Amino acid sequence: MGQIEGFKIHKRENESTTPVKERIKNFQEFTIPLKNDSLKNQGARCMSCGVPFCHSGCPLGNLIPDFNEMVHKGEWKKALDILHATNNFPEFTGRLCPAPCEKACVLGIINEPVSIENIEKYIIEKGFSEGWILPNPPIQRTGKSVAVIGSGPAGLATAQQLNRAGHTITVFERDDAIGGLLRYGIPNFKMEKGIIDRRVAILEAEGITFKTNVNVGVNFHVEHLDSFDSIVLCGGATEKRSLPTPGIDADGVVQAMDFLTQQTKVVFGQEIKDQVMATDKNVIVIGGGDTGSDCIGTSNRHGAKSIINFEIMPKPPEHRSPKTPWPYWPLQLKTSTSHKEGVERNWLINTKEFIKDKNGKLTALKTINVKWKMIPGERPKLIEIEGTEKIWPCDLALLALGFTGPESTLADKLGVETNVRSNYKTEYGKYQTNVPKIFTAGDMRRGQSLIVWAISEGREAAKEVNKYLSEKDVLPTKGKGDLLSA
Structure with a gap:
């Protein structure tokens, strides 16, 4: 254990970010790393549990208490060796993983969980900055x-x-x-x-x-x-998921992954003919997951006139639901940095029609509010609420519906x-x-x-x-x- 009762002494610290008005001007990463001493204190919050449930929360079985202790002690290279023993690419997971390990952290029962993902990210970044991560080819080949x-x-x-x-x-x-x-x-x-x-x-x-x-x-x-x-x-x-909805063929209804792919290629100097842009448009993102969030962030950087997000499921609770108790992955509202940049979020809403003009261009969406009926032994049933139809002005609809x-x-x-x-x-x-x-x-x-x-x-x-x-x-x-x- 890195520090006796460290979890009582130190509060959880998260990375800060550059202000919204600055970061939406470009497509660069915008997190601001913690100082070394702060990271050491975050490592000290780990309780080195007798049964570390963070291991079971992580599909890789990362040796989390072990590298947390090394970070607390300032033994960064040892922490890197421990991390690399189970995870080939911590630089990816440290940025993109939703951190099921943190949701299974024992400290999370009574307090904010250990900031495992952020610690992981800066172990690997330290490794690269110090030149510790070098090619290490096998000593012999098998012929296979x-x-x-x-x-x-x-x-x-x-x-x-x-x-x-x-x-x-x-x-x-x-x-x-x-x-x-x-x-x-x-x-x-x-x-x-x-x-x-x-x-x-x-x-x-x-x-x-x-x-x-x-x-x-x-x-x-x-x-x-x-x-x-x-x-x-x-x-x-x-295979991208679509919708069996009238007007889906309108000019302005775009798959989210096509929208995101085009933008990333443009960032790296590729010329995309007829790139889909959100600039000065009323944008509606259909789908409330990570891809939908990415579309919101990208649309804000394009300078969209307005951004609205539709989700057909109910709004999750602010805190962990009793239906998903610790150490399970919780049913809980997620507010991403892209959401914080500006979006109107709507739940329990279903798109009934993509409305287009005589030239086939998208002009609006017709929706209806819904509810879910739970039937024991059967799949939940979607019920439309009569009299809740609404027309939403829309120039660009992004389908972030998964695969x-x-x-x-x-x-x-x-x-x-x-x-x-x-x-x-x-x-x-x-x-x-x-x-x-x-x-x-x-x-x-x-x-x-x-x-x-x-x-x-x-x-x-x-x-x-x-x-x-x-x-x-x-x-x-x-x-x-x-x-x-x-």
Whole structure:
């Protein structure tokens, strides 16, 4: 335990942010880091519980009390080694993860939980700034080759773990840069893309080959994969959800991910013909999750005239609901930094029609208020409330409705079975498909989920692939041959 009763002495401190009026002028990250002494005090708040539930809250099983203690003691390099032992990319999770570990923190029962995510972020940033994170290729190669399809967090974790085992890894990415949704699905103001580039440079120096603009099954024949000893499918769940609503084809109804992708490409100097802009428009974002929040932040930076957010579900409570007691993930209202930049939020509202003019341009949305009827043993039933119809002026409607599952192209062409949810099918707890040499991980296997789950899936899939190729149940964490179960 870093400091006896540190949780009584020190209050939780969060990063501060630059003022809204300043930060919406650009697409740069806007958090202001805590000072070293403050971070040490945050580490001291950890109680080193006899049973640390933060471990179970984290899909990666990060050794949280251990690195918290090292941070409190100022032993940053030891903290980094502990963090990297279970998490390949803390620089991603420290910025983007919703921190289920904090919701499971024992201190959170009576007080503000330990600021685990922020501590994690600055352990890894300290590691980069001090030059401790260097390429560490394996000392020998096995002669086995693996193709990893998809370069999101699941694909990158799979690639790094298998490369450490000495296998020769090639990562195929259909977009023009590595990172999957980390690259183009996450706005730059949440994570600047140099964060991805510096990690990819290390992975390349460790011997991993990356090939971009390669869409396997489309512009790259699947037969070319026959030369690999194993294949891991990490293409994500990228089928966008839409609405069966009249007028959905109006000019001005846009998928959120297309809107976000265009903007990030423009930030990095690409010319996008007919880029969708929110400037001087009445914007309505349909969907209340993280992607909806990202659309709000981006629209504010474009200079939208107004921004309204619709959510069909009830407004969550301000505090943890009794229906989701500790240490479970809570049903609780989330107010992001983008929400704080300006938006009108509405719950229990359903879009009935996208209204367009004679030229097909979107001019308004027609909505109706709803309620949910709970029926024991059945799915909740959506009930429209008569007499609550309303017309909302709207020039741009952004559909932030999530994804229905992975695309079927690879499954069809490789003969991989899918389940009833269209996810690529494996046995429970396994990552091998019905085609013995083909494995799958991440959202493609489990459906749309969290970044921390994607990394965990990649690590576990790598373990199964390594067993398939070499009958070994461990993977080296460093080039010097230190061993750790994946």
